[in-house]
Amino acid sequence: MADALAAVTLPTVVEELLNEMAAAVQESARIPDEHLLSLKFIFGSSAIQALDLVDQQSVTLISSPSGRQVYQVLGSSGKTYICLASCHYCSCPAFAFSVLRKSDSLLCKHLLAVYLSQVMRTCQQLSVSDKQLTEILMQKKQKA
Template sequence: MDRSTLPAVAEELLREIRKAFQETSQGMLKFIFGPSAAPALDLVDQRSVTRVKSPSGRTLYQVLGSSGKLYTCYSSCHFCTCPAFGFSVLQKNESLLCKHILAVYLSQAMGACQELAVSEEQLTNILLAEEEDEG
């Protein structure tokens, strides 16, 4: 076997292993979390999840949704401000979570969260802005 083809064969083998792993893990996530899995993985791939932390340690997550709207998620109480969470999770009880909350959990597990340090006042303003949007 030619020495120059060995790295090419190894690279191709690694690509196939990576592809098989991704398909298996996506399949498992889809089985567990239903239709939210693929869109949540897309959000993680797009680095759409930001962990917002204040000096006191208060933390929330902001997820830039596929529509371009920013949603606030609270992993500590398993809540998202998106309409899908309100309807499918809270109202209809059809799902355990929305794609934004799942994206938060996946990005935490994969170390793929963006980080944003804010002052206590800035965090309060984020929370108040969410309250105004809902009201």
């Protein structure tokens, strides 16, 4: 888990919490209540929404033969968003507004769901060709 988060620039407290959660899941297959409370304290209602997305198995890791990886998250509205965990990015409007523009949130619920699905090892897996992955990324850009 530490390797998955190494490239992400998050506050140390968030990285530590995610790493502790990953260790707890590995040890006992569950996240302790105190970690869930910490998650709620740091992320507010986004934590609950992200956990709901994880419970609904809305996070898919899409990988290609060249080694490129993106996450696709089916949002609660039914729209699909692309998340790049390696550079801490989500294609949703909330990320653009609350995280980038206003800087009043660390993450959107979709990106948090990606990190939580990594921690809980519940991420769906999909292998596609390099061309298919490019098409997935280009569709998102054209719609934006």
